[in-house]
Amino acid sequence: MMNDLHPPVLAIDVGGTKLAAGILASDDLMHSRAEVPTLAAEGAPAILGRIVGLAKDVIASSPEKPVAVGVASAGQIEPLSGDVIFATDNLPGWTGLGLGRRLAEALDLSVFVENDVNAFALAEAQLGAGRGYRHQLLVAVGTGVGGGIIVDGRLYSGHMGRGGEIGHVCVVQGGRPCTCGQIGCLESYVGTRVMLPDSGYTSLRELAHHYLAGETIPAVDEATLWLGRGLAIAAHLLGPEVLLVGGSIGLLGERYLSDVRRSYEIAAMKSYRNIPILPTQLGADSGLLGGGVYARQRLRD
Ligand SMILES: [Zn+2]
Known part of the structure; x- marks a missing residue:
């Protein structure tokens, strides 16, 4: 029997290097998961074609048929229409694309599109480190830095996804x-x-190895100092119950987070200092789970 709060949905994660899809099933787990390379340089029509092919394969192989589609995509997304307002050259031709409408036509299902970091935040709120907290901010630290805001358990993506x-x-x-x-x-x-070239290491994995062995790396100290101050700015504005830090920087482990916490506590007003700063939990499938959870939120609306 289908559970109204946990309907099966097709989740799609659109990144610059890979496209992933799966069924977020009624048991809240990702089934029939599959992925293909994005081959972004081939441009938007080719990427769209690969997404549709992947989606149809996943639907065909799943015993639970999806009632809607949730897409987590890089770029600034207008959440109501699913249009891509802006995307960087990681996805050439993505800017201006009517992503939601094109996929809805191709798959004959309702399609809901969100920014990938926003989707990540929503997934962590419902299935990961943010469970049990109503108001939260997630900061995803990778090549760049993104954020996702959850207010009263719901994603707040701002006007035009801003x-x-x-x-x-x-x-x-x-x-x-x-x-x-x-x-x-x-x-x-x-x-x-920026941090990696400044550190003198060529990969984050190599840097993590030295950092976790106790080496002092000034570029990481500088990064944790500024991230702590940035979180304090955000905490004063949003008043979250919890701050989550995720993304590839998770390789730097608890040492990184405790340095961020130290900087945060200096920059935050007294009554804000006890807001927990926690690592995210969902790992590599967070965008995919986020797409699925987002579709469920929109179905409930
Ligand atoms: Zn900037």
Whole structure:
């Protein structure tokens, strides 16, 4: 029997290097999971074709048939229409694409599209580290820095999907140039695109190995300092119950988070200092789970 709160939905995760899909089934687990390379350089029509093919394969192989589709995609997404307002050159031709409408036509199902970090935040809120907290902010630290805001258990994505861009909050006046064209953004101190070259290591895995062995790495100390201050800015504005930190930076483990916490506690007002800062739990499938959970939220609306 189908559970109304946990209907089976097709989840799709659109990233710059891979496309993944699966059925978020009534048991809240991801089934019939499959993935293919994005081959982004081939452009939007080819990527769309691969998504549709992958989706149809997953639906065909699943015993539970989806009642709707949830898509987590890189880029700024207009949540009501599922249009891509802006995407970087990681997905050439994605900007301006009517992603939700095109997939709905091809799959003959309702399609709900959200930004991948927002979807990640919603998945963590319902299935991961944020369970039991009503108000939360997730910060995803990878090459860049993204954010997702949960208010009263629901995703807050702002007007035209503008919400949560903590990576582009200015933390250093007259600071480093950011990829967005502004100066001194949090991302230009915390994202691995900048931190890794500054550290002298060539891969995050290699850096993590030395860092977790106790080595002092000034580029990481600088990143944790600014991330703690950035979280304090966000906490004062949003008043979350919990702050989650995820993304590839999770390789740096508890040492990284405790340094972030120390910086946060100095920057935050007294009554905000006990807000927990926790690692995310869902790992590599967080975007996929997020797409599925997002579709369920929209179905309930
Ligand atoms: Zn920026």
